[in-house]
Amino acid sequence: xxxxxxxxxxxxxxxxxxxxxxxxxxxxxxxxxxxxxxxxxxxxxxxxxxxxxxxxxxxxxxxxxxxxxxxxxxxxxxxxxxxxxxxxxxxxxxxxxxxxxxxxxxxxxxxxxxxxxxxxxxxxxxxxxxxxxxxxxxxxxxxxxxxxxxxxxxxxxxxxxxxxxxxxxxxxxxxxxxxxxxxxxxxxxxxxxxxxxxxxxxxxxxxxxxxxxxxxxxxxxxxxxxxxxxxxxxxxxxxxxxxxxxxxxxxxxxxxxxxxxxxxxxxxxxxxxxxxxxxxxxxxxxxxxxxxxxxxxxxxxxxxxxxxxxxxxxxxxxxxxxxxxxxxxxxxxxxxxxxxxxxxxxxxxxxxxxxxxxxxxxxxxxxxxxxxxxxxxxxxxxxxxxxxxxxxxxxxxxxxxxxxxxxxxxxxxxxxxxxxxxxxxxxxxxxxxxxxxxxxxxxxxxxxxxxxxxxxxxxxxxxxxxxxxxxxxxxxxxxxxxxxxxxxxxxxxxxxxxxxxxxxxxxxxxxxxxxxxxxxxxxxxxxxxxxxxxxxxxxxxxx
Amino acid sequence: xxxxxxxxxxxxxxxxxxxxxxxxxxxxxxxxxxxxxxxxxxxxxxxxxxxxxxxxxxxxxxxxxxxxxxxxxxxxxxxxxxxxxxxxxxxxxxxxxxxxxxxxxxxxxxxxxxxxxxxxxxxxxxxxx
Numbered sequence: 001x002x003x004x005x006x007x008x009x010x011x012x013x014x015x016x017x018x019x020x021x022x023x024x025x026x027x028x029x030x031x032x033x034x035x036x037x038x039x040x041x042x043x044x045x046x047x048x049x050x051x052x053x054x055x056x057x058x059x060x061x062x063x064x065x066x067x068x069x070x071x072x073x074x075x076x077x078x079x080x081x082x083x084x085x086x087x088x089x090x091x092x093x094x095x096x097x098x099x100x101x102x103x104x105x106x107x108x109x110x111x112x113x114x115x116x117x118x119x120x121x122x123x124x125x126x127x128x129x130x131x132x133x134x135x136x137x138x139x140x141x142x143x144x145x146x147x148x149x150x151x152x153x154x155x156x157x158x159x160x161x162x163x164x165x166x167x168x169x170x171x172x173x174x175x176x177x178x179x180x181x182x183x184x185x186x187x188x189x190x191x192x193x194x195x196x197x198x199x200x201x202x203x204x205x206x207x208x209x210x211x212x213x214x215x216x217x218x219x220x221x222x223x224x225x226x227x228x229x230x231x232x233x234x235x236x237x238x239x240x241x242x243x244x245x246x247x248x249x250x251x252x253x254x255x256x257x258x259x260x261x262x263x264x265x266x267x268x269x270x271x272x273x274x275x276x277x278x279x280x281x282x283x284x285x286x287x288x289x290x291x292x293x294x295x296x297x298x299x300x301x302x303x304x305x306x307x308x309x310x311x312x313x314x315x316x317x318x319x320x321x322x323x324x325x326x327x328x329x330x331x332x333x334x335x336x337x338x339x340x341x342x343x344x345x346x347x348x349x350x351x352x353x354x355x356x357x358x359x360x361x362x363x364x365x366x367x368x369x370x371x372x373x374x375x376x377x378x379x380x381x382x383x384x385x386x387x388x389x390x391x392x393x394x395x396x397x398x399x400x401x402x403x404x405x406x407x408x409x410x411x412x413x414x415x416x417x418x419x420x421x422x423x424x425x426x427x428x429x430x431x432x433x434x435x436x437x438x439x440x441x442x443x444x445x446x447x448x449x450x451x452x453x454x455x456x457x458x459x460x461x462x463x464x465x466x467x468x469x470x471x472x473x474x475x476x477x478x479x480x481x482x483x484x485x486x487x488x489x490x491x492x493x494x495x496x497x498x499x500x501x502x503x504x505x506x507x508x509x510x511x512x513x514x515x516x517x518x519x520x521x522x523x524x525x526x527x528x529x530x531x532x533x534x535x536x537x538x539x540x541x542x543x
Numbered sequence: 544x545x546x547x548x549x550x551x552x553x554x555x556x557x558x559x560x561x562x563x564x565x566x567x568x569x570x571x572x573x574x575x576x577x578x579x580x581x582x583x584x585x586x587x588x589x590x591x592x593x594x595x596x597x598x599x600x601x602x603x604x605x606x607x608x609x610x611x612x613x614x615x616x617x618x619x620x621x622x623x624x625x626x627x628x629x630x631x632x633x634x635x636x637x638x639x640x641x642x643x644x645x646x647x648x649x650x651x652x653x654x655x656x657x658x659x660x661x662x663x664x665x666x667x668x669x670x671x672x
Contacts, residue, residue, distance in 0.1 A: 232629065409568075412568070412569070413569050430630075431629075431630060434598075434599060434630045437599065438599075438601055438634070441567055441568060441601045441603075442601060442602055445568045445601075445603065492639060493638050493639065506602040506605055506606065506638060507601065507602035507603075509602075509637075509638065510601075510602055510634065510637060510638065513637045514637070
């Protein structure tokens with residue numbers, strides 16, 4: 001007899017045993033009663049005999065019931081054992097699983113009934129659990145590797161920004177504070193600050209289209225070219241044009257960047273600026289008013305290689321503070337859905353002390369209250385720059401350095417190197433350093449070749465170098481025979497018949513074209529030659 | 544600072560001189576000697592100065608370059624300059640003694656120009672035949 005279900009099997013055997021016992025008892029009662037009542041009807045049964053037979057009958061029924069009860073008990077124990085033994089094995093297996101041992105298979109129960117099914121299901125669960133955990137582990141490992149790489153990328157990106165994304169700096173004539181917080185671990189916002197010299201501060205702030213890793217890579221490109229584009233020029237328009245030309249090359253993905261660039265003249269407060277599709281910064285004026293800086297605008301960088309950018313100018317008063325930002329600030333969304341917006345930005349900026357760090361902290365605090373715990377959707381960058389009056393003595397007083405050299409050609413190179421080093425240390429831009437070297441080389445070569453050709457004894461030449469905020473003055477003082485290098489009229493070398501025939505012709509022509517002032521005097525039997533170079537002229541390549 | 548000079552002739556009979564460093568009163572005599580050596584065995588079909596690594600030039604350096612240009616002109620061959628840095632280009636522009644069409648921003652631009660010249664010369668040669 002094979003029942004698949006354990007319930008059916010228990011029911012069947014219980015019914016069968018019960019029926020057998022019942023039938024046996026019934027048969028016994030039937031035979032007994034018949035024997036007692038109808039056996040030997042002729043014989044007169046004594047009363048004692050009748051009682052004896054009835055006792056036998058009752059005793060038989062009693063014994064039979066007892067036997068039946070014992071059989072049922074034994075049966076129940078057998079059934080119970082068939083259930084509990086495999087369950088106990090199964091339980092032991094589950095305890096191993098609970099301890100985390102998913103590798104040893106559960107003891108199989110080779111039966112077709114519920115217990116067999118249960119054992120197979122539990123073992124199936126164990127293998128499924130094992131596979132699931134393996135998958136999960138692999139996913140977690142991959143994720144943590146990616147997280148590690150993103151973390152490294154974030155560090156690299158931070159290192160590209162001055163101050164690593166949180167910059168606070170102040171100097172003669174200015175104070176600034178910049179903060180950048182990427183939306184994901186890497187982002188496309190950036191800012192940069194460059195000093196060409198002690199008088200000018202060049203800064204830029206931008207936002208690359210898109211977010212995440214592609215934006216971060218393009219951002220690295222922009223930052224990499226920014227400093228080169230800002231080198232040797234104080235014209236933001238030109239910085240944008242150079243950067244644009246660079247970014248338009250090999251930009252097949254058509255990534256683009258909005259950028260605001262400014263150069264602040266710390267001596268006069270004049271701010272030259274240009275914007276490539278970037279939000280107009282706020283201007284918090286010293287008189288308490290807050291306005292948006294007028295922006296002529298232009299397209300973002302990286303799209304059109306021939307586009308022009310408008311140069312604009314605004315003269316700041318001491319105390320004026322410029323607050324530039326990226327759209328991650330105004331577009332920051334509250335959990336309820338409202339944008340932070342320009343009104344909240346202005347309100348936060350104005351609600352206290354007008355100093356770069358204080359303004360930035362207030363705006364960030366207000367932003368945090370607005371967005372609560374919701375994940376920022378975009379990078380957030382704030383850049384506050386305050387113009388402060390420069391100390392007056394720094395405006396006009398210059399630093400004068402005197403160099404004395406023996407009047408010998410082989411000492412020239414050393415002198416030029418020393419002047420160059422002094423100018424670089426004093427904060428002169430590269431163009432001015434090169435021009436100064438050229439002027440001195442031409443003047444001194446001329447004097448040494450022609451003025452001291454036949455000189456006897458020890459002679460010295462004195463060179464005074466004076467760098468002020470506006471100009472560089474070079475004075476050469478020598479005791480050679482009188483010679484005015486600027487006596488000849490200035491003529492175009494292209495019209496010369498032979499440049500080599502003139503004494504120092506080409507070199508002196510260069511000096512006179514570079515200088516804003518040239519002077520010669522003969523004092524106390526010495527030649528005094530004075531040349532002034534403007535400090536802030538940018539390169540004249542277009543003519 | 545010193546001047547580094549590297550001279551190389553190519554298969555087309557052009558001579559390329561790569562200058563690095565400072566070309567001034569102290570270093571220009573060395574370039575002068577090098578040019579004399581190059582021109583001694585007949586002028587190349589073109590003389591190309593690669594100036595990308597040149598950081599400084601003064602009138603002494605200009606004089607040597609002009610002298611080379613005059614020598615090349617006598618042979619009817621061009622002297623070309625490629626990739627001058629802004630501060631060097633500025634000096635060229637001030638003296639205006641170097642036609643700007645002899646200065647090329649990059650090697651690619653120069654190569655395109657030389658290819659055009661060569662093709663024109665070949666075409667002219669075909670017409671003669």
